[in-house]
Amino acid sequence: MAVPGRKSKGSHLLVAAFDFGTTYSGYAFSFLNDPLKIVTNQSWIAGSEKLISLKTPTCVLLKPNKEFHSFGFEAENKYADLAEDDEHHGWLLFRRFKMKLHNTDGLSRHTTIEDINGTSMPAMKIFSMSLRFLREHFLDALGKQTCGVLEKDVQYVITLPAIWNDSAKQFMREAAIQSGMESSRIKLALEPEAASIWCQQVTTQAKQVLTGTGSKYMVIDLGGGTADISVHEKLCNGQLKELHKASGGPWGGSYVDKNYIKCVTDIFGTESIEKFKLEQMADFFDIQREFETKKRGIKGDTEGKITFKISASLKEIYNESEKESLTDKLSSLGLSGKMSVTGDKLRVDNSIVKSWFDGPVNSMIGHVKGILAEPKMKDVKLMLLVGGFGESHYVQDRMKNEFGSKHVIIPEEAGLGVLKGA
Ligand SMILES: Nc1ncnc2c1ncn2[C@@H]1O[C@H](COP(=O)(O)OP(=O)(O)OP(=O)(O)O)[C@@H](O)[C@H]1O
Ligand SMILES: [Mg+2]
Known part of the structure; x- marks a missing residue:
């Protein structure tokens, strides 16, 4: 260049x-x-x-x-x-x-x-x-x-x-x-505004509906930690007006991971997990990364069981200290039929996997509904979904279901929207 x-x-x-x-x-x-x-x-x-x-x-x-x-x-x-x-x-x-x-x-x-x-x-x-x-x-x-x-x-x-x-x-x-x-070279940008700008610039679909003066829309940034919700209006000078104070809560994608780890902990026991984290940290990170890739494949209509790789070392640690077989353990937790462990694989019924998503997703949807119910929000017909967790097909399917009367736009590479807009 x-x-x-x-x-x-x-x-x-x-x-x-x-x-x-x-x-x-x-x-x-x-x-x-x-x-x-x-x-x-x-x-x-x-x-x-x-x-x-x-x-x-x-x-x-x-x-x-x-x-x-x-x-x-x-x-x-x-x-x-x-x-x-x-x-x-x-x-x-x-x-x-x-x-x-x-x-x-x-x-x-x-x-x-x-x-x-x-x-x-x-x-x-x-x-x-x-x-x-x-x-x-x-x-x-x-x-x-x-x-x-x-x-x-x-x-x-x-x-x-x-x-x-x-x-x-x-x-x-x-x-x-x-x-x-250098101080004079630094500018700060608000995450939802950056996402807004990105959507207007590059998403053809969004461009058509967003660039008109007076268009009002909600930006939902679903990250790892939080869901951040803002409502903007495009002014005639091209600037954005904040129609609703930015709000949100701890409803990001990392809560799905937390629910998964909690489930694994319930099965293998806190002691085994603590020992596993301490002695086999690399395997523990691998379990988390493997979950990350599997999580990306879950959709609203995902059926059957989903397989997650757990580590052989975790099973060994479990077998050293626990007398109960994993099958018995699952049945005592009321999970037989819904979950099984074979070799280094944990198989989990889709209904349970979806429930890991529903914790944060239900809270976010409830919050968004609350905002939209306010009288001054009645002209807001558009919703922009950005952030990494916004790329989840499961989340997108739920959003389209819940907000069928609104136009939900998901820009390409939603997870990079904030960065690219900035
Ligand atoms: N395709 C996908 N399907 C499901 N989840 C995804 C996908 N891509 C990313 N995620 C999840 O999105 C989250 C990360 O999103 P993002 O990079 O926007 O967050 P962040 O900017 O670090 O967090 P925050 O905005 O809360 O500060 C992670 O929980 C990740 O697992
Ligand atoms: Mg972010």
Whole structure:
């Protein structure tokens, strides 16, 4: 790629956006002369399971001296390796920490977050380390794909949940500055607004219905941690007006994973699971990643049983300590006929798998219905579904069923909508 003509001092040639999610994070960039040609990192490596990912887990690993070691899949894999050799003591692994800040009213410089073993660190440090990693990864990618583009040509955009208050926004800006981004080059963007913009730009279907002045629509961002719901109106000057204050709750896709792990824990027992996590952490991560791929295949009309791979080491741990056979255990839990374990496979009836989704999905649907029932929402006929969990066919089927009278639009690559819009 050649360097497009450099403009006057203080302007930028390209925009680099960072979406710092509860479960996944990523970056994307595009040049001013071709803004819709958006480059994302195509190659976050997920490890042993084949999981294609355009974002990487929001996960930070620190060495025992509290220096940064790695981010994303690499951090998870390294920690699992260390644990396998019992060398992980003193290392700190922070996962899904943005969620902990969701309900913190006064997110500040002094807020702390805990790693998976309960050791606290200043949230600011962990956020700025994460952003520094993403920024450096981006600069590296930029350097490989272009020549002569400098960091001073970059406009940085960082996305934020719409429900965060001003002090949380200030926190994020400061973390960005500490990550090495120059203050004057940082812009903050609200996640639902970024998603809105993306849908208007590239989804032909959405473009037709959304670009008209006065169109009113709901943006539902279903992420890993939360469902964030906003209602926008397109004004004649092209700007967006917030018709309903952003709201939502802890109803993201990670709650489906939690329900699955809870089910596995009910079967194998808390003690076996704790031992398994401790001794076979890599296998534990693999179980979670395998679930992630299976979860993506579930639809409203999925029938029969779904097979999940559990690890042979988990069964061994169970057999060492428990006398009851797994078949008897399932029957005492009232699950025979609905679930079975053969070899390293757990087979689960679709009705149970769907119930894992229904926890978060029912809450979200109830909330959306409540908003739509308000008198000032009566003209809202359109709903945009974005976010990774919005890509779930099961979720899409439920939404179309529940809101048959509305027009539910799901843009292509819904999971990247926020990032690409930003
Ligand atoms: N095709 C799919 N089917 C089902 N679930 C999916 C699919 N793709 C992604 N997910 C789920 O979506 C969630 C991640 O979504 P996303 O990347 O939008 O979240 P995030 O931005 O990290 O979180 P948040 O917006 O809550 O901060 C995960 O729970 C993941 O399992
Ligand atoms: Mg998100």
